[in-house]
């Protein structure tokens with residue numbers, strides 16, 4: 236699976252918890268207290284994000300990728316895309332086209348399979364040249380499926396950044412529009428949540444993830460939109476929340492529902508391992524190519540559902 240040096244049954248249980256969405260990777264590493272097979276340069280130059288001297292431009296250059304367990308099945312083939320600092324960009328494409336894989340590479344859960352020619356870089360630095368934690372600190376993740384600890388809701392938000400004050404936790408909850416909901420819980424911020432505690436809805440869990448991301452104050456936000464768990468209105472609200480997190484943030488959204496990302500700065504269409512179209516919603520509509528077809532397909536499949 237991930238070629239980690241921990242017992243398989245443990246991977247199994249953690250794996251079930253986090254599912255094959257964009258894994259809540261930070262948590263995953265912490266839970267397993269281990270590293271994936273990529274090698275972490277101990278002596279590399281730490282990425283110190285200073286907005287006055289560097290940007291968070293993200294670049295995939297000529298990236299080939301296949302999962303280690305399925306090397307015969309290429310997912311990305313010479314993918315090259317640039318995502319400029321401060322933009323909100325969405326990846327779209329049919330199921331299995333590699334959208335979530337892009338986020339995994341950006342978090343360096345995996346390396347490109349052609350490490351000598353394919354690079355993923357941040358602010359002009361190859362990820363491979365930087366200690367993992369130095370650039371992961373700059374990236375906040377709103378995963379498809381947020382893992383909650385069997386702890387208080389306050390703890391679950393604070394988890395985003397233990398250096399933050401309690402006032403910051405409350406402020407983040409307010410911005411993620413979950414504060415009022417929390418106050419309505421029996422013990423407010425002390426209410427224990429999770430599978431065995433108070434069970435939160437999909438929308439509420441995603442708001443917890445957004446609050447964590449706000450608390451982390453990272454300049455890059457990766458968001459793997461849930462495939463099906465939320466109703467369209469909640470989904471739209473959450474996307475609005477994500478977009479309102481600030482224009483100085485670089486945001487990448489993996490979109491399953493095309494309706495929620497129409498006002499992104501740019502939409503990138505993945506097909507057969509490459510970026511085949513990119514532009515605004517309007518530009519791609521006018522192009523009348525793959526994006527337009529995906530939209531039509533989605534419209535017809537949602538109208539066929541009673």
Ligand code: ATP
Pocket residue numbers: 236255302303304305310328329330331332333334335336337489491
């Ligand atoms: P969806 O819209 O269905 O979420 P996606 O475009 O996000 O799809 P990815 O999750 O990036 O697709 O997966 C791309 C392909 O790689 C899929 O066919 C998937 O089955 C496969 N894949 C994903 N993770 C692994 C893994 N750990 N090992 C082997 N294959 C994998």
